[in-house]
Amino acid sequence: MQPEYAIRTVNLQRTYKTKERVLKALDGVDLAVRPGELFGFLGPNGAGKTTTIKILTTLLLPSGGTAEVWGFDVLHEADAVRRHINMVSGGESSGYGLLTVRENLWMFTQFHGMDSKLANKRIDELLEVMGLADRAKTRVSFLSTGLRQKMNYIRGLLTDPDVLFLDEPTLGLDVEAARTLRTYTRHWLDTNPGKTVVLTTHYMQEADELCDRVAIISGGTILACDTPTSLKYSLQQDVVFRLFTTPVAPAFLQAVEQIEGVQSISQRSGDQRDELSLILRDDAILPQVLSQLATHNAGLLSLEKRQPTLEDVFVNLVGHSLSESETTA
Amino acid sequence: MQRFLQAFRVGAWLGWKTESNWTNPLFYILWSLLLPMSNGLIMTMMLRVLQRTGNSSGADLLPYVFIGTVVYSIVALLLDSMAWAVLEDRERMGMLKYIAITPSSMYGYLWGRGFAKVSINFLAVPLTLTFGALVLDIPIRLSTINWPLLLVVVVLGLLIVTFAAQILAGVTLMIARHAGFVGQAVSGALYLFTGALFPITVLPNWMQVIARAVPLTYWLEGMRRALWVDAQNPVYNTGLNQLSTTNLLLILLASAVAMAVISIPLQRRAEHRAKEKGLLDMNTAY
Numbered sequence: 014m015q016p017e018y019a020i021r022t023v024n025l026q027r028t029y030k031t032k033e034r035v036l037k038a039l040d041g042v043d044l045a046v047r048p049g050e051l052f053g054f055l056g057p058n059g060a061g062k063t064t065t066i067k068i069l070t071t072l073l074l075p076s077g078g079t080a081e082v083w084g085f086d087v088l089h090e091a092d093a094v095r096r097h098i099n100m101v102s103g104g105e106s107s108g109y110g111l112l113t114v115r116e117n118l119w120m121f122t123q124f125h126g127m128d129s130k131l132a133n134k135r136i137d138e139l140l141e142v143m144g145l146a147d148r149a150k151t152r153v154s155f156l157s158t159g160l161r162q163k164m165n166y167i168r169g170l171l172t173d174p175d176v177l178f179l180d181e182p183t184l185g186l187d188v189e190a191a192r193t194l195r196t197y198t199r200h201w202l203d204t205n206p207g208k209t210v211v212l213t214t215h216y217m218q219e220a221d222e223l224c225d226r227v228a229i230i231s232g233g234t235i236l237a238c239d240t241p242t243s244l245k246y247s248l249q250q251d252v253v254f255r256l257f258t259t260p261v262a263p264a265f266l267q268a269v270e271q272i273e274g275v276q277s278i279s280q281r282s283g284d285q286r287d288e289l290s291l292i293l294r295d296d297a298i299l300p301q302v303l304s305q306l307a308t309h310n311a312g313l314l315s316l317e318k319r320q321p322t323l324e325d326v327f328v329n330l331v332g333h334s335l336s337e338s339e340t341t342a
Numbered sequence: 343m344q345r346f347l348q349a350f351r352v353g354a355w356l357g358w359k360t361e362s363n364w365t366n367p368l369f370y371i372l373w374s375l376l377l378p379m380s381n382g383l384i385m386t387m388m389l390r391v392l393q394r395t396g397n398s399s400g401a402d403l404l405p406y407v408f409i410g411t412v413v414y415s416i417v418a419l420l421l422d423s424m425a426w427a428v429l430e431d432r433e434r435m436g437m438l439k440y441i442a443i444t445p446s447s448m449y450g451y452l453w454g455r456g457f458a459k460v461s462i463n464f465l466a467v468p469l470t471l472t473f474g475a476l477v478l479d480i481p482i483r484l485s486t487i488n489w490p491l492l493l494v495v496v497v498l499g500l501l502i503v504t505f506a507a508q509i510l511a512g513v514t515l516m517i518a519r520h521a522g523f524v525g526q527a528v529s530g531a532l533y534l535f536t537g538a539l540f541p542i543t544v545l546p547n548w549m550q551v552i553a554r555a556v557p558l559t560y561w562l563e564g565m566r567r568a569l570w571v572d573a574q575n576p577v578y579n580t581g582l583n584q585l586s587t588t589n590l591l592l593i594l595l596a597s598a599v600a601m602a603v604i605s606i607p608l609q610r611r612a613e614h615r616a617k618e619k620g621l622l623d624m625n626t627a628y
């Protein structure tokens with residue numbers, strides 16, 4: 014009995030009122046996610062990703078618009094929504110320190126009224142998958158942050174939700190653990206048709222490799238929403254260059270942005286050199302950019318023409334790269 | 343109802359697991375005796391000193407004070423327990439949001455936490471009272487205890503305190519701050535206004551009005567009447583000795599009902615408010 018949409022929002026709004034100001038965190042978000050999809054949210058800090066997830070998981074009320082999860086309204090049918098969802102947010106160390114890993118996990122199956130024997134069987138399976146099997150009897154207070162996060166991920170899957178929300182689940186995990194988590198999430202979807210995952214992430218590659226569809230969100234609005242391939246295809250008519258240069262001044266970037274035919278330029282400063290991503294409407298514009306480089310006394314170290322990535326799509330839409338927004342945030 | 347019981351079970355289980363983490367049962371018994379006993383002893387000593395300095399009215403208030411403080415110790419514990427669970431889960435454990443998104447009843451869960459707290463600490467009351475009877479010569483005798491009255495009063499009293507605790511938890515849920523002080527402030531204030539420590543007749547008139555409006559005042563009086571044959575003797579001038587025990591029980595019953603009627607919609611309101619303000623995953627930098 015699958016609904017037509019796993020998630021459906023229409024003109025979703027959310028404002029936060031603090032003493033100093035009123036902040037529009039979500040400004041008209043429309044989403045339609047089908048059962049079976051792995052749907053990604055990509056956006057800079059403060060874009061509204063967590064706010065969306067909090068509304069969809071019934072933790073926060075919308076200020077306007079409607080949201081349905083698995084066919085139920087988050088406002089009026091919150092209890093029904095809760096029977097179908099679970100959520101994991103990364104980058105935190107939650108858990109009852111005095112309980113063991115197994116007890117923590119078991120406890121949550123009981124909130125869902127799961128049969129205890131079935132619960133323990135699933136706990137064992139998932140502990141095995143996440144490489145935590147030998148820690149089942151360890152007190153949670155003795156676990157590192159990353160291990161707690163793995164436990165938290167297991168908690169999310171344990172109740173076999175129809176819609177699983179993952180808010181930056183790999184934040185703070187080591188490379189190996191992050192890969193395990195991604196692989197297993199995909200595997201879980203593939204072996205359980207109809208299950209749906211909504212994932213927010215800062216990692217372009219994660220979104221690109223993992224997600225069936227990606228919504229790019231910034232300032233509380235969705236700027237684009239499509240499969241990673243189509244999103245990249247939208248830049249196919251443009252050409253993307255990667256340049257390594259000696260450090261360049263902001264004036265150079267401004268000058269380049271003025272050039273007719275330059276879609277976007279973004280800078281990632283490294284040690285002694287800068288990496289520039291340049292999206293041009295046409296190859297022929299490149300010489301003008303290079304001449305600006307000379308004008309601003311910067312040297313070209315290397316130049317490469319490449320396929321557009323999701324990051325390029327992001328820069329093109331949001332106006333700056335994710336890493337830039339992180340350093341300025 | 344099933345959701346309530348399910349959540350209650352989990353809450354009670356968690357409470358027991360985390361709060362009775364005793365490797366040795368002897369430590370547990372010692373620990374549970376420590377607080378009420380030290381309260382009882384301090385009050386006894388103070389009273390003795392006062393009586394020696396000549397301020398005595400002639401009546402020995404020792405049984406009054408001893409029963410009041412010992413019984414009140416469990417009130418303080420229970421009153422604070424649910425608000426504390428909210429704070430601990432929300433701030434220190436970061437778990438309240440994960441509980442909130444399950445299809446279970448937060449109300450039931452909090453009752454479970456409160457129940458665990460009471461059941462862990464309840465033994466302390468009879469133990470301390472026995473200690474009082476044997477060592478301090480408090481006139482509590484197994485043969486003179488009014489057992490049926492005791493049972494009824496205990497049940498009604500615990501219900502009243504539990505609903506009150508629920509109200510405090512609801513308030514805590516709506517406060518965007520580390521509101522650990524709420525429970526303490528209330529139980530501190532009630533200590534004064536319930537006649538736990540001294541008869542309410544020593545209070546100024548306007549304070550007596552407040553004290554007479556607090557259900558716990560009648561609970562402590564009921565406990566004294568059940569445990570201590572002389573509780574209603576006019577020499578103690580408790581201000582309540584005119585009240586018949588039947589009326590006292592009716593007041594307790596009405597209070598329990600009233601508290602329930604307030605607490606249940608308040609919890610719903612509090613959850614709604616917390617969702618409106620986004621407080622369920624609040625972290626106020628503990």
Ligand SMILES: Nc1ncnc2c1ncn2[C@@H]1O[C@H](COP(=O)(O)OP(=O)(O)OP(=O)(O)O)[C@@H](O)[C@H]1O
Nearest residue numbers: 029031038056057058059060061062063064065620
């Ligand atoms: N409880 C709150 N009170 C006031 N403002 C808030 C609150 N929660 C979030 N905001 C604001 O709402 C905006 C959106 O926040 P949100 O957490 O949804 O962003 P995000 O996309 O998840 O960002 P990040 O990548 O940093 O996790 C931000 O500007 C944030 O400061």
Ligand SMILES: [Mg+2]
Nearest residue numbers: 062063064180
């Ligand atoms: Mg976020």
